[in-house]
Amino acid sequence: MTSSSTVNPPVQAAQTSGNYTFALTSLTTLFFMWGFITCLNDILIPHLKAVFDLTYTQAMLIQFCFFGAYFICSIPSGSLVKKIGYQKGIVAGLIVAAIGCLGFYPAAAMHSYPVFLLALFILASGITLLQVSANPYVTLLGKSETASSRLTLTQAFNSFGTTIAPYFGAYLILDNVASSMATAAEKAASVQMPYVMLATSLLVLAAIFAWLKLPKIEKHNETSEAISGSALQYSHLVFGALGIFVYVGAEVAIGSFMVNFFGEANIAGLEEAEAAKYLGYYWGGAMVGRFIGAAVMQKIAAGKVLAFNALMACLLILVTVMSSGELAMWAILLVGLFNSIMFPTIFSLALNGLGPHTAQGSGILCLAIVGGAIVPLLQGMLADSIGIQLSFVLPIICYAYICYYGLKGSKPAQANV
Template sequence: MNQQRHLSYPAAIAIVSLIFFAWGGMTSLNDVLIPHLKAVFAMNYAQTMLIQFTFFGAYFLMSLPSGSIVSRLGYKPSIVIGLLTAAVGALLFYPAAKLPSYGVFLTALFVLASGITLLQVAANPYISLLGNPATSHSRLNLAQALNSLGTTVFPFFIGPLILSGAVLGTEQLAAMTPEALATYRTAQAQSVQVPYVLLAAGLVLMAVLVFALRIPPLREATDAADGRHHTYAEALRRPHLRWGVLAIFLYVGAEVSIGSFLINYMAMPDIGGLSEATASRYLVWYWGGAMVGRFIGAALMTVVDARKLLALFAVVAAVLLAITMGSKGSIALWSVLAIGLFNSIMFPTIFTSAIEGMGPLTGKASSLLVMAIVGGAVIPLAQGALADHIGIQAAFFLPLACYAYIAWYGLHGSRLGVQALPHDAVQTPVRAMH
């Protein structure tokens, strides 16, 4: 590769990291859409949860097609297509609000999430391949930290624009005349139009930027590298990838499970005795801890073996869960909140470990890993069933078991098969940064 014809690796990393920031922010806006659309369409919670079901369903359904796109076209074109697809989804919010139609809102959300899925499949491995392989874990952790920053910033600045009108309760809506109710719902629905049109414009600008600024194509790590059509079964023959797919499934499941139960857990009389409103403010310690931990982790991984650090953080998370399961009061409360700090490095470190040495199979491997994010839907459901029978505190045994597996993966599973890969597969597609 003639690097003089392309942007330097640091410049390319900065551009792609901006994309991580953007998709993190768009994902977090779902938390704003849920109460907003619930009020607009007077829905129950089950109907409103179709927002999350639709969004995360796109990860499951679109990951394999996204992997095929990356394998055939390469990373840069796939990132451009992902940005433009997400922009189309954001633009569809305009007619959805104009109608207004919940079905069109869900369609818009699915298209938006499909674009983000392609970005996940393309950008995660791309940024890990940009530069010295020894620091790939650190680069992806830093990019994921900016992703977490987006999840914090977008709701703070864009959320008030969407929720600009007063959200009325069921009794207030019931007291309105049909004409007043229709006017209210139309005004509420249309408050999403300007924010999402602006988001669409920003996504198009980023797509133009990526297309115009000759970022390194890295086609060596796609099917185009050897002219062969590789299969997902071929990728799954690598043990460290197989165990990595399971590790992503269990990690995302554990993280989402703990977060989903935190408010109810902290409201328990023998834990925190907090009101739900007060308990919700404590969530910043859990999710904010993950953001801070990724910045710290990115620095630590320049001097500490990433796999060992992953195992250590998983063990600490498991110990904190054991403490919260066996204690009461403030110790139980703060030990579970502290897990967020140690969750921080897990997703990016598992991801980079799982795609190591995959060569032309990297695109296929990435799509399988992104598909495993569906663990965020499955594990919380299983923990909920446990909590109904044995209580929330005892049900934390399930994520504890997930962290135990992740510790094993960091020490052993992530190394299985890496050294046994054929010589042409373990060739690093990008040389160290000069």
């Protein structure tokens, strides 16, 4: 799962002479945790759909609440971090996320889907604050020339978290209620202990980060000069924001429907617990693809690589829609490999040439992550009306737009002054 942050407070890079290995090692645990927690939603969706007998549209409210928190909380989180600093922001984010995890206990006890959604929103609000604090902090711990490599390395741990989370969820949540004799209350209760364990881990991390002596990052003085114009005057930034919207939406939607899709009789007929384990291939493919893509883009223009990956995603999903059995199953799993470079590539292409409007442009792109809330909900509506397999035409449209963006829409244009 992609990680990002909103507009960050003006900062000054840390002194490059220091040794930040310990600080960076500590921060990698955060990237792992939020990747892990975010990917567990793909387990929660089929599980709570069965527990509460939900339609696909209702089940997708899980992603709507989770990614909606990014949209609502990103800017307030940025303002808070500006006031209290990165380290305290990390601690606060961990505590809020832990409170959200603990909310799963009363939600299961009350057998209330709305309370589950509220707990998810609180959890995602904490993750948002955590990302707003940790992402820029990693880029500032060391030399500016190696900032991208540091962030790529820590985000690899984010991908590692998304890769192993399905196995954890399948074992601790779905396997425990595999019996058809389990009551709805017992199925709902199966999420209590896993999320209490997550809350405990987050609180332990909060205590550790409150105790650690991490390097201080000094803030720049605010500039008194007003920047004229707006980032929205750049067409490639506007098109890029839509690209982020549809990319995150498509990536999240595919992961959200996969367990139910693999349970279809004409696809694999898998039980939820078994189907969930295949999710690791989808997210693991994204992790592997990042390393391949980074090497390829040393030789080939980023826009062309983006367009190629988007085209391959379109073709694979088309195979999924038009076939059945293992061919359809593995085709949709392979989309993860081609997702790998999309988010950072769209992000960087959209910010190219923005100059003093770069910070504003970054904020606009981060707000576009709300696509993870909207697109899965729309696909849920499609699945309820035309079936889960045909509903994958929506991600095809999303990737087709990304292909256009890579070839044409990403070309920098002068601002329309």
